[in-house]
Amino acid sequence: MRLFSSILLFCCFIASLPGQNLARKVSFSYNRIPLKRVLDDVSADFDVYFVYSPEYIPITQPVSVSVSNVALSEALDKLFDPLPIAYKPIGGQIVLRPVEKNPPPRITNKTIPKEIDQQSPLYADPRMEEIIAERKKRWAGSSPTISGRPTPQQLNQSATSKKTEDLQATRFEPIIIESTASIEEEVAAPVFVSSTADTLSVVEKKKPVSRLAQISLLPFLGTNFTESARMTNRVSVNLLWGRNGGVEGLEIGGLMNSIRNDVHGIQIAGLGNTVGDDVFGTQASGLFNVARDSLIGIQGSGLFNILGQGYAVQGAGLFNVANHDFAGIQAAGLFNVAGRDSRAVQLAGLFNVSGGKSRLQVSPLFNVAKDVENGQVSAIINVARRVNGVQIGLINVADTVKGVTIGLLNLVRQGYNRVEISASESFYGNLAFKIGVKPFYNIFYLGARISESNNSSNNGENIKELTWGLGYGIGTAFNLGKRTLSNLELISIKINEREGWTKPLHQLHQFRWLFDWRLGRRMSIYMGPTANLLVSSRKDPELGTGGSELVPKTLYDKVDANKRSQGWIGFNAGIRL
Template identity: 30%
Template structure:
């Protein structure tokens, strides 16, 4: 115990007399601290603010090496090293390496490395690395890396990397990478990559890649790739690829949109989803439901409805004896059709449901239809076993008036079935092949029908 008391007394005496002895040390001033009117010291040792080798006027000194046994508050750290068990604080700037058990503080610029158990703060720009258990905060621009257990904050632009367990915030532009467990927020534009467990939000333009577990939101233009678990929202123009598990929205979109629901006011490209909705569109829409006020391109869907497109009702019969009714929707050139039919020629209850996709070519005296169809054939109730007809039709049409057209032409047919007794669907056979429990029957047939409206 006496030895401990002796050591503490010696340290206390050293701290008291060192301000006087330090006057004999190197006091050369450098331009970096001249504007702050600081005095240079190579070393400083501090027990706590006000009790140091620079005395109570520690804020008037700059040092290269700084050791804070509990915590220190000084003028600046210049191209050196600072170690504190609790806190390292510099009124003006810190250049070098700061390591503290609780936190590092720099009132103005920071250049170098800050490592703290709880938090790091730079009152102005930060160039280098900030690493903390909870959070890092730079009031202005960052060039470098912020690694926070909970959060990272930048009051200006970022060039580099932000990685946090919960959220990252950049008040202005980002050039680089942001990784967070929940949220990445940019107050201006992004050039680079954002990855978040929940949300990425950018106030203005995005150039790069955004990946999130829930949603990506941009208030400006986007060039790049957006990937989210639920939603992507681009309030202005989007060029690139956008994919989500729930909904994609872009005011103006050029590229590929993949989601359960894709929505755009002005669209050029490809939409793939359960529902695709546009005001004006050009390209490909593939989904269960496709909708638009004006659309030019290829619709692939169970229902493809366009206000400027076709809405027709078709009736037709074939050599197999099936009589069908179908709703034909799509553009004037490319159409999808849902149909249902029954076969009155067979002595049992046989009916079918079908889907077709085709193209119309208009000539001076006639029209030419070419389409592919799939028909599910059912015996009585819905037949679970494989029992289908694939059909290609080449049809010549003639318009009687604007509400009535008749058509006819040859068809190429293939029956694929696992059912016994499906042989009588085809009137004859060009080929009849059985393999692995399936029957494949090929024949050439004909279609005769009318188109209304």
């Protein structure tokens, strides 16, 4: 049932991938620009996702290309034509592979017609050993007696005459030299020609061979024996642990499955799956899955999943790691890590890290990403360079935000960061710091006033006493015109009246509606009404419970058993830097 669910999920995932529209019109121009930058620009400008391995694709090589209003396919042909790179659209991405555009001539075993004579074969005739033995016997029986020392010219003429006679007397199986032009055709394995004193031999590199099925107990202890590392099987069954060249179908292992090359299909193992190159399909295991190059499909394991780059869904009990480019979904019990250029949705029990773009990150501790397209949600901290969406957390840190950051502390370098100096009817001097973005910012407030005490000093002068307040608030700002804007703010202020710290409840809540006029690039003035509500259980000797000198004429005054609530309309004005 789990296998069926995984396959169904994979099918739905692949079906939902947006295909690359190679017919769309594009325009771009580059002159000796590194290939990596060109691919990044094309990906960002035309919503094209490239999958490749930096170890095999020359991403640092400068390229020069210029196209104007041509189809994407034509533009890519022109871009990759001078490079040893072939591309192929698969699902929602374009896969890049290294390829030899002008391969050397290929040597095959095809014979040419017998009427065509060939005097210098590259392959040894099967009868060579018999022919050599016969020539040695004939030469031994008819060797002339040398009465004198021959000259070097005589020796050279004799050797040339014998070689010509031997080649004319023997007919060899000739060969044809072919060349391949298609970049998608697999280049044949190289052929090495060697020569010894008696014979010519040809050694051909062993190529991967496809088999219908195999069964093994341990590596090289199965139906493919010592050839298993170069065999690609449609069905592979490893009772304990198996090592094979590739899979084009299904592989099941009791403990481990190890593949040297590629997997096109499904891998299922009790402990783990490892693949040396690419995976197009599904890996499922009890402990771990590893795809060293790229993966397009699904990885599911009890502990962890690791891949080089991919367009995939990863699910693990502990963690998921994508070392290079990644697009898709990562879900783990502990953490997720995605590499350089990533467009991932990451869900983790502890934290998420993305070296590139992140569509969405959700975790209880922290999220870190280079760019965020939709959002970051964390209980503690979110960190990103550019945010085109929302950040929700206790602390949010970003360089640029096109959206909103919601938290106790929002640090945005290129955001709405202001310092205010103002006055009001309650506090004659106010200092406020506002940080965040216009849709949502934090306010840190400090206010103070000096009053004369009813008590006198020894020389008869009234004593000056300090009343001060410390507060926090939130606000939003929206533009009214080119040089004007309006602020709506909520602030709660702890009042410490005529003492260092007032222990009883003595809290002032304010709603401010302010209007801002910008005077210069870095300065503006503002003013506006405020709605005030003071809630206090402090007992004043002269004013009674909840009494305060901060309160002017009230519009609302209610006394309960242990506290007093008083409301009034005030005014606030100041300078904003």
